[in-house]
Amino acid sequence: MTLLEVRGLDAGYGDFQALFGIDVTVTEGETLAMIGANGAGKTTFLRVLAGQVPTRAGSIVFDGTDIAGVKAHRRVGLGIALVPEGRMLFGSLTVRENLIIGAHAGRPGRWDLEAVLDVFPLIRPLLERPSHVLSGGEQQAVAIGRALMSNPRLILLDEVSLGLAPVVVKSLYQALPALSEGGATVLLVEQDIGQALEVASRLVCLLEGRVSLEGKPAEVPRSDITAAYFGLPAGSGSEASS
Amino acid sequence: MEWLNAIVQGIMLGGLFALFATGLSLAFGVMRFVNLAHGDLAILGAFVAVSVTSALGLNPFVSLVIVVPVMLATGYALQLGAFNFTISADPLPSILVTFGLGIVIQNVLLETYSADSRGLDVGSIEIESIRITDAIAIGWIPLITLIVAVAVLGALQLMLSRTPLGRAFRAVSDDPPTARLMGINDRNLYAVAMGIAFATVAVAGVFLGIRQSFGPLDGPAQLLYAFEAVVIGGLGSVWGTLVGGLLLGVAHTVGGQFEVAYGYGSGPLVGHLVFLVVLATKPSGLLGRRAE
Numbered sequence: 001m002t003l004l005e006v007r008g009l010d011a012g013y014g015d016f017q018a019l020f021g022i023d024v025t026v027t028e029g030e031t032l033a034m035i036g037a038n039g040a041g042k043t044t045f046l047r048v049l050a051g052q053v054p055t056r057a058g059s060i061v062f063d064g065t066d067i068a069g070v071k072a073h074r075r076v077g078l079g080i081a082l083v084p085e086g087r088m089l090f091g092s093l094t095v096r097e098n099l100i101i102g103a104h105a106g107r108p109g110r111w112d113l114e115a116v117l118d119v120f121p122l123i124r125p126l127l128e129r130p131s132h133v134l135s136g137g138e139q140q141a142v143a144i145g146r147a148l149m150s151n152p153r154l155i156l157l158d159e160v161s162l163g164l165a166p167v168v169v170k171s172l173y174q175a176l177p178a179l180s181e182g183g184a185t186v187l188l189v190e191q192d193i194g195q196a197l198e199v200a201s202r203l204v205c206l207l208e209g210r211v212s213l214e215g216k217p218a219e220v221p222r223s224d225i226t227a228a229y230f231g232l233p234a235g236s237g238s239e240a241s242s
Numbered sequence: 243m244e245w246l247n248a249i250v251q252g253i254m255l256g257g258l259f260a261l262f263a264t265g266l267s268l269a270f271g272v273m274r275f276v277n278l279a280h281g282d283l284a285i286l287g288a289f290v291a292v293s294v295t296s297a298l299g300l301n302p303f304v305s306l307v308i309v310v311p312v313m314l315a316t317g318y319a320l321q322l323g324a325f326n327f328t329i330s331a332d333p334l335p336s337i338l339v340t341f342g343l344g345i346v347i348q349n350v351l352l353e354t355y356s357a358d359s360r361g362l363d364v365g366s367i368e369i370e371s372i373r374i375t376d377a378i379a380i381g382w383i384p385l386i387t388l389i390v391a392v393a394v395l396g397a398l399q400l401m402l403s404r405t406p407l408g409r410a411f412r413a414v415s416d417d418p419p420t421a422r423l424m425g426i427n428d429r430n431l432y433a434v435a436m437g438i439a440f441a442t443v444a445v446a447g448v449f450l451g452i453r454q455s456f457g458p459l460d461g462p463a464q465l466l467y468a469f470e471a472v473v474i475g476g477l478g479s480v481w482g483t484l485v486g487g488l489l490l491g492v493a494h495t496v497g498g499q500f501e502v503a504y505g506y507g508s509g510p511l512v513g514h515l516v517f518l519v520v521l522a523t524k525p526s527g528l529l530g531r532r533a534e
Binding site for chain 2: 073088100150
């Protein structure tokens, strides 16, 4: 079943247009990886879905409803949760409060504080600490947990690996299957292609604000991914896979 | 003993200053909003109490039951209808709009109530006091003001630290875009904060009116003291606001005692000096959060 259907999406900031006619479909239950170089428009795409950047043209149909004009604070109630780039925990709230506030306007469902702590046991002893004293990996776990608390149908993960040690990234990625099992469809944005392709059931590559490649990781040759990522003259097969 | 008395009276006066400063501190803490009409709103609250007491024959204390909800609703509506449009990284629009609002309030009060000084009469309790020693007596009204100030600030602190609403206030204060991701409607929350700010300043205005006479143009002076209390205590800090108010109150009465004992000095002057010293040595205030 199609959960999200984006058609002809344009978006940008001021005079700068970041996305040009993006078409992306997300099927319920899948883990879609959006890859692309720095500045390709991945983060903007997620921010448009979460309502932080307005839609200039095109439609965003989520579960049958066009949400392009829905305000950001109403989207979490529909089941869209963004884990923003840079974690963005609330510095004057404790870890526990950061998690609880995730459920402020969320939906009922299986995710509660205990369920989140089961997936990220490392944050259990940190609950009463102010969030700004946590390490980057701990903060990222809290940020993902905070999004889960709203019981999202679609969880948007922006650069989970950014600025973290490889071993920490690995442990965070190990938690992703639990998200899918909990009923959430995952759309993750990554620069770390290897990490993303390990968990993804499908991939979309952005290049300068346009979709340059789409397919299943197992079916797309690495050379095509590299070409689509860097905008090199396409190797054989990039057309066939899109 | 006169000096000890000055300090005791200063603490009582500080209760009133803290009550004035509460709303200013809350609005700044939650939405970085500087309300230059704050003093005029206190005076407006006092005049609303004048109308309520004369129309219904109520005791000014009892009139709070009507004055506070009226001011709360006014604050909520003004934030939604006007102030929200001025909130941005640039503080100038909000300063200009509230400056203008202050002038409007002053002139509406002048037209409606004339320039005559008014007072709110609560009866004989106004002159009754508790005698501690031969030289020190605490008036009931200043004592009640201080107790109310501590209660209001304590309730505010509890709300901010323990309730979902307070959690939302702190989250929005930290980072409005991310708070929206949590489903928090920041604009509506700002309106709630402004409603609370108006409610507290209305209480302050009514206590001012019970304590002393007031006129339509007295707002700016109250704004100045409220500002000084907030800055001394620390912007956005609830207990800092109380500490700032008390310190400013003591500065005023000690300054006044200087005048009595040595023939020079004045209360407000010493208050301003304390404010300057704090601003110069600890700009974030005594209990303020570190500058971010």
